[in-house]
Amino acid sequence: xxxxxxxxxxxxxxxxxxxxxxxxxxxxxxxxxxxxxxxxxxxxxxxxxxxxxxxxxxxxxxxxxxxxxxxxxxxxxxxxxxxxxxxxxxxxxxxxxxxxxxxxxxxxxxxxxxxxxxxxxxxxxxxxxxxxxxxxxxxxxxxxxxxxxxxxxxxxxxxxxxxxxxxxxxxxxxxxxxxxxxxxxxxxxxxxxxxxxxxxxxxxxxxxxxxxxxxxxxxxxxxxxxxxxxxxxxxxxxxxxxxxxxxxxxxxxxxxxxxxxxxxxxxxxxxxxxxxxxxxxxxxxxxxxxxxxxxxxxxxxxxxxxxxxxxxxxxxxxxxxxxxxxxxxxxxxxxxxxxxxxxxxxxxxxxxxxxxxxxxxxxxxxxxxxxxxxxxxxxxxxxxxxxxxxxxxxxxxxxxxxxxxxxxxxxxxxxxxxxxxxxxxxxxxxxxxxxxxxxxxxxxxxxxxxxxxxxxxxxxxxxxxxxxxxxxxxxxxxxxxxxxxxxxxxxxxxxxxxxxxxxxxxxxxxxxxxxxxxxxxxxxxxxxxxxxxxxxxxxxxxxxxxxxxxxxxxxxxxxxxxxxxxxxxxxxxxxxxxxxxxxxxxxxxxxxxxxxxxxxxxxxxxxxxxxxxxxxxxxxxxxxxxxxxxxxxxxxxxxxxxxxxxxxxxxxxxxxxxxxxxxxxxx
RNA sequence: GGGUUAGUAGCUCAGUUGGUUAGAGCGGAGCGCUCAUAACGCUUUGGUCGUGGGUUCAAGUCCUACCUAACCCA
Numbered sequence: 009x010x011x012x013x014x015x016x017x018x019x020x021x022x023x024x025x026x027x028x029x030x031x032x033x034x035x036x037x038x039x040x041x042x043x044x045x046x047x048x049x050x051x052x053x054x055x056x057x058x059x060x061x062x063x064x065x066x067x068x069x070x071x072x073x074x075x076x077x078x079x080x081x082x083x084x085x086x087x088x089x090x091x092x093x094x095x096x097x098x099x100x101x102x103x104x105x106x107x108x109x110x111x112x113x114x115x116x117x118x119x120x121x122x123x124x125x126x127x128x129x130x131x132x133x134x135x136x137x138x139x140x141x142x143x144x145x146x147x148x149x150x151x152x153x154x155x156x157x158x159x160x161x162x163x164x165x166x167x168x169x170x171x172x173x174x175x176x177x178x179x180x181x182x183x184x185x186x187x188x189x190x191x192x193x194x195x196x197x198x199x200x201x202x203x204x205x206x207x208x209x210x211x212x213x214x215x216x217x218x219x220x221x222x223x224x225x226x227x228x229x230x231x232x233x234x235x236x237x238x239x240x241x242x243x244x245x246x247x248x249x250x251x252x253x254x255x256x257x258x259x260x261x262x263x264x265x266x267x268x269x270x271x272x273x274x275x276x277x278x279x280x281x282x283x284x285x286x287x288x289x290x291x292x293x294x295x296x297x298x299x300x301x302x303x304x305x306x307x308x309x310x311x312x313x314x315x316x317x318x319x320x321x322x323x324x325x326x327x328x329x330x331x332x333x334x335x336x337x338x339x340x341x342x343x344x345x346x347x348x349x350x351x352x353x354x355x356x357x358x359x360x361x362x363x364x365x366x367x368x369x370x371x372x373x374x375x376x377x378x379x380x381x382x383x384x385x386x387x388x389x390x391x392x393x394x395x396x397x398x399x400x401x402x403x404x405x406x407x408x409x410x411x412x413x414x415x416x417x418x419x420x421x422x423x424x425x426x427x428x429x430x431x432x433x434x435x436x437x438x439x440x441x442x443x444x445x446x447x448x449x450x451x452x453x454x455x456x457x458x459x460x461x462x463x464x465x466x467x468x469x470x471x472x473x474x475x476x477x478x479x480x481x482x483x484x485x486x487x488x489x490x491x492x493x494x495x496x497x498x499x500x501x502x503x504x505x506x507x508x509x510x511x512x513x514x515x516x517x518x519x520x521x522x523x524x525x526x527x528x529x530x531x532x533x534x535x536x537x538x539x540x541x542x543x544x545x546x547x548x549x550x551x552x553x554x555x556x557x558x559x560x561x562x563x564x565x566x567x568x569x570x571x572x573x574x575x576x577x578x579x580x581x582x583x584x585x586x587x588x589x590x591x592x593x594x595x596x597x598x599x600x601x602x603x604x605x606x607x608x609x610x611x612x613x614x615x616x617x618x619x620x621x622x623x624x625x626x627x628x629x630x631x632x633x634x635x636x637x638x639x640x641x642x643x644x645x646x647x648x649x650x651x652x653x654x655x656x657x658x659x660x661x662x663x664x665x666x667x668x669x670x671x672x673x674x675x
Numbered sequence: 676g677g678g679u680u681a682g683u684a685g686c687u688c689a690g691u692u693g694g695u696u697a698g699a700g701c702g703g704a705g706c707g708c709u710c711a712u713a714a715c716g717c718u719u720u721g722g723u724c725g726u727g728g729g730u731u732c733a734a735g736u737c738c739u740a741c742c743u744a745a746c747c748c749a
């Protein structure tokens with residue numbers, strides 16, 4: 009398989025992260041790591057790879073951010089671009105070039121492309137009314153406009169949508185509109201002209217293209233594209249009234265820039281131009297293989313917008329063959345959030361553990377099919393077990409046992425163990441197939457199986473026992489085989505953990521490359537000298553895990569909240585006159601036993617249950633499971649007073665039938 | 676509000692076109708080994724496959740409704 013692909017051109021792009029804030033682990037696992045592993049794998053297979061990424065710099069967040077920090081737009085973007093560069097280096101990303109979109113090359117390219125679209129008759133001028141902030145002297149995009157929601161009266165509603173009641177409306181309907189930038193209420197509607205890209209005109213072409221190009225796409229990517237097939241492609245405005253971006257090269261548009269999503273995907277091309285003078289041998293080559301990596305929120309742009317523009321150019325642009333989209337990585341049960349200080353950002357991550365530990369552990373729990381929760385506990389398990397125990401320790405035990413009994417030279421080989429070789433080749437083939445298909449979790453499963461084979465082999469053959477029994481040749485043969493495995497591990501691990509692979513490679517005095525092995529063949533000669541390396545990985549102990557969790561994942565209030573629940577049965581207490589034993593349905597548990605003293609209990613009553621662990625307003629201790637007059641009670645039905653509403657302490661609260669059982673009761 | 680995707684062991688995930696006893700790894704329990712980084716190997720324990728209906732000789736897999744989450748759109 010890999011043989012046929014030799015020297016074939018592989019174009020690989022990783023979605024361009026935005027220059028706004030520090031990157032976190034989600035960015036790393038969502039685009040950078042999968043694309044980097046794939047790129048390294050392709051290069052090791054001898055393929056001709058062009059692999060680029062860079063910073064996406066245009067759009068409104070930079071404008072807002074720069075104003076806040078009182079910097080120029082370019083300086084602000086540069087500040088974060090430099091952070092990106094540091095992370096690229098820290099995590100060993102093997103981009104041919106990490107570029108940016110605010111460059112002369114980009115501007116030149118976008119101008120050419122725009123003229124091309126215009127020539128093709130796919131650009132149209134349309135006039136619309138837009139909110140204009142007189143004090144800021146600029147038109148406001150939907151996100152830059154705040155006001156009072158016309159539906160619910162929420163005061164911080166956005167220009168197009170209310171975050172509280174999720175109503176949507178036209179910006180013109182918003183009450184008391186104000187600028188999100190300056191806070192000024194001096195807003196008026198002004199007519200403005202914008203250029204539209206007539207995507208509807210190339211819908212047929214795009215659909216035709218789609219039919220033939222999705223064989224290697226992620227399932228979610230195909231689904232999203234299919235959604236647009238049904239809906240149809242819509243003409244989109246590609247210009248904005250903003251002071252930051254690629255200026256529009258058309259008379260009358262001197263104060264406008266291109267919409268960020270018109271220029272950003274083409275950043276792949278301009279960055280390629282900066283990376284390699286032969287860029288066109290990938291980008292204009294129908295035989296090249298193009299793989300894109302991105303997070304799920306970005307699929308629309310890669311499956312629809314970018315290809316439709318490429319097709320519209322009618323200029324032989326290489327479109328995506330393999331579209332790999334990743335889901336999101338959550339952190340310790342919640343989303344990454346800079347403001348809540350939740351999550352690990354890349355500058356912190358590199359202080360916590362070496363790049364290889366992150367690379368391996370993150371890709372081993374990559375969110376390939378669904379959002380995945382990352383925890384330090386899991387991180388430590390993976391590093392300790394796979395890297396430390398199975399790989400690092402294997403290298404260590406083989407080197408040390410050999411040094412002790414044979415000195416620092418590879419012992420002579422013995423007869424070939426066919427069973428072992430068969431197993432190795434099986435796993436190697438699984439690994440290669442998984443990497444070619446960009447199935448990274450499957451790849452890790454195969455990789456660790458390979459690590460396991462070495463340890464199993466040692467246990468079965470017991471070379472230390474052979475030495476004791478004086479069977480030195482047999483012991484040497486086993487160890488020779490183990491060294492061949494170590495060499496193999498360096499090669500197959502290299503795309504994942506490049507630093508470690510290099511350390512392993514340097515164990516041997518022979519200067520061997522880390523090319524991808526198509527099938528297993530021993531290549532370390534007997535007598536080759538080797539060295540005993542420092543431990544390849546360090547164990548992460550429980551105390552460290554606890555400390556890290558504490559530092560980076562401040563406990564969100566995880567106590568259960570009061571929930572709406574229904575009384576499904578009422579029994580009198582056998583001894584206590586005023587108590588009842590209730591059976592309560594809380595949505596998940598349909599037969600929860602609760603002892604209650606309120607007089608108004610009855611079957612069918614919908615009320616509020618404080619489950620075990622719940623801390624009621626004003627209470628110091630959570631509700632415990634306890635035994636009331638010798639009957640166990642699992643929670644408490646609440647009165648209005650207990651919920652902090654009103655003074656009724658005697659009767660439990662009664663709700664209408666509109667409340668959904670099992671939902672949190674929010675008062 | 677509409678669309679899409681997902682819901683499988685304590686945790687993280689596999690389960691191809693519906694077809695015997697639902698699979699891994701981690702964690703837990705036990706045994707073995709002592710070359711090695713309290714590392715390695717073996718055995719074992721965990722599941723009403725979100726819930727309720729339906730189609731079928733047969734449903735984790737198909738249909739439907741609902742619940743939950745995420746993303747996209749409005």
